[in-house]
Amino acid sequence: MSYRLPGDKSKALLDQGLPSLRDGLSYQRRAASSAEKGYAAPAQMIVGRAEGDFVWDVDDNRYIDLQNGWATNPLGNCHPEIIEAVHQAHLQYGFQWEHPLRIPAAEKIASLMPGGALPRFSFEVSGTEAAESAIHLALCHTGRRYMISFTSCFHGEGLGTKMVSAYDSQKNIYMEAWSGGVLKAPYPYSDNIPAGMTQDQYVEYCLWYLETHLTEYVVPAENIAGIIVEPGLAEGGNWIPTTEFIQGIRRICDKYDWVMIVDEVLTGLGRTGTMWSIDQYDVVPDILVVGKNLSGGIEPCAGVAARNDILGDNPRASGGSTFAGTPAGCAAALKTIEIFERDNILAHAAMLGSLASSRMSTWEQRYDIVAQVRTHGLLMGVAFRDPEGVSEDYYFARSVRDAMLRRGVWAICDNEPQVRMYPALNMAPDVLSKALDLMEESIDQVQREGVSIGDYPPMPSGNVGF
Numbered sequence: 001m002s003y004r005l006p007g008d009k010s011k012a013l014l015d016q017g018l019p020s021l022r023d024g025l026s027y028q029r030r031a032a033s034s035a036e037k038g039y040a041a042p043a044q045m046i047v048g049r050a051e052g053d054f055v056w057d058v059d060d061n062r063y064i065d066l067q068n069g070w071a072t073n074p075l076g077n078c079h080p081e082i083i084e085a086v087h088q089a090h091l092q093y094g095f096q097w098e099h100p101l102r103i104p105a106a107e108k109i110a111s112l113m114p115g116g117a118l119p120r121f122s123f124e125v126s127g128t129e130a131a132e133s134a135i136h137l138a139l140c141h142t143g144r145r146y147m148i149s150f151t152s153c154f155h156g157e158g159l160g161t162k163m164v165s166a167y168d169s170q171k172n173i174y175m176e177a178w179s180g181g182v183l184k185a186p187y188p189y190s191d192n193i194p195a196g197m198t199q200d201q202y203v204e205y206c207l208w209y210l211e212t213h214l215t216e217y218v219v220p221a222e223n224i225a226g227i228i229v230e231p232g233l234a235e236g237g238n239w240i241p242t243t244e245f246i247q248g249i250r251r252i253c254d255k256y257d258w259v260m261i262v263d264e265v266l267t268g269l270g271r272t273g274t275m276w277s278i279d280q281y282d283v284v285p286d287i288l289v290v291g292k293n294l295s296g297g298i299e300p301c302a303g304v305a306a307r308n309d310i311l312g313d314n315p316r317a318s319g320g321s322t323f324a325g326t327p328a329g330c331a332a333a334l335k336t337i338e339i340f341e342r343d344n345i346l347a348h349a350a351m352l353g354s355l356a357s358s359r360m361s362t363w364e365q366r367y368d369i370v371a372q373v374r375t376h377g378l379l380m381g382v383a384f385r386d387p388e389g390v391s392e393d394y395y396f397a398r399s400v401r402d403a404m405l406r407r408g409v410w411a412i413c414d415n416e417p418q419v420r421m422y423p424a425l426n427m428a429p430d431v432l433s434k435a436l437d438l439m440e441e442s443i444d445q446v447q448r449e450g451v452s453i454g455d456y457p458p459m460p461s462g463n464v465g466f
């Protein structure tokens with residue numbers, strides 16, 4: 001089976017969006033860039049409807065959904081119980097700020113926090129706002145001026161989060177000079193290891209950079225408020241750092257009295273097989289940022305959980321914009337967590353993670369174009385490379401993602417040489433197995449036939465996944 005993509009209705013919508021959407025031109029630009037190099041136009045589709053583990057495009061082609069609303073639908077698409085809870089909240093409250101649901105929702109979220117140590121919660125609308133709020137809290141709590149963030153990491157699309165993110169320098173073009181209070185440190189991502197260093201040596205170097213280089217040569221430790229870190233790279237490539245690195249950050253934060261912020265917007269609420277990715281490091285952060293899955297895939301809900309002394313007594317730190325913690329958002333969060341507990345979703349996610357990891361375990365050996373298989377719970381991905389070193393690695397990833405889509409599996413390949421996958425945490429095991437079979441067929445095809453898509457370089461202005 002191979003879909004002809006974009007289908008007629010998707011194509012008509014893409015054309016209709018050309019003059020009005022912010023990234024309306026992105027598909028045509030990519031198609032033109034691919035054609036210039038003699039390759040096909042990339043596959044593209046627009047979702048017509050969604051249910052459970054699947055989406056259908058407007059041309060009625062069905063796909064197994066590994067894109068998952070950019071990892072926001074932990075219980076699959078359009079979960080009926082969450083829709084019902086959200087609907088009831090809409091009927092009862094419409095939109096109000098002073099509604100009662102935010103109290104049990106905050107209590108419930110706090111009860112899930114690592115070590116029970118982050119009892120206070122501040123609602124925000126999006127992961128972006130939550131990450132910005134966390135940084136503001138840390139600055140106001142410490143009365144210090146600098147924040148450390150990491151290369152390869154992504155924290156959002158607000159002005160502040162663009163400043164601390166560093167997974168693509170193009171994203172910060174024209175704003176570089178605004179990030180005066182941000183110290184960017186290397187993240188020991190396996191894709192960036194300097195020549196000749198082992199992974200362990202690179203971790204040691206990254207920790208030395210934080211503990212010694214920054215504090216002795218750049219900014220005194222007593223003027224640094226804290227560190228914001230992803231305990232599992234998400235947008236940067238679905239890659240998990242070592243225990244030494246994350247525990248090292250905790251040790252350095254304790255030594256200098258820095259606030260440790262973990263951004264679990266994508267890794268949180270079960271994505272890596274435990275409630276929080278940080279749970280796997282035996283580390284308790286001072287602030288934890290949550291979003292995406294908390295919405296149940298239905299209604300935005302995000303926020304910041306923090307130590308009592310950081311959030312409870314911090315009159316300078318404001319947060320929570322108009323639509324933060326709406327009745328419907330809180331209802332979605334409460335229902336999502338209820339289903340997590342009732343249906344033992346974490347155990348199911350961990351089981352699916354093991355299934356994926358054993359199914360994909362031979363791919364690095366079997367396919368020259370596979371650089372690294374990444375599975376950590378359901379934070380899944382495959383990094384690609386050009387075995388001949390002639391073409392951009394990115395083309396291989398794009399070609400595999402393209403071949404998958406034409407076979408009916410929807411995954412992400414944005415601006416990186418990886419295909420990333422975020423199955424729902426309650427996906428049926430046979431559906432996940434089928435998706436991985438089709439992915440392997442796609443890898444095999446690209447390995448044999450070579451690159452088919454050349455839509456590079458990507459522009460930072462829009463998601464290539466549409």
Ligand SMILES: Cc1ncc(COP(=O)(O)O)c(C=O)c1O
Pocket residue numbers: 126127128129131154155156157230234235263264265266267291292
């Ligand atoms: C780790 C991380 N932090 C923050 C964000 C921003 O969240 P949102 O898109 O909900 O604003 C994202 C989004 O992908 C993310 O992956």
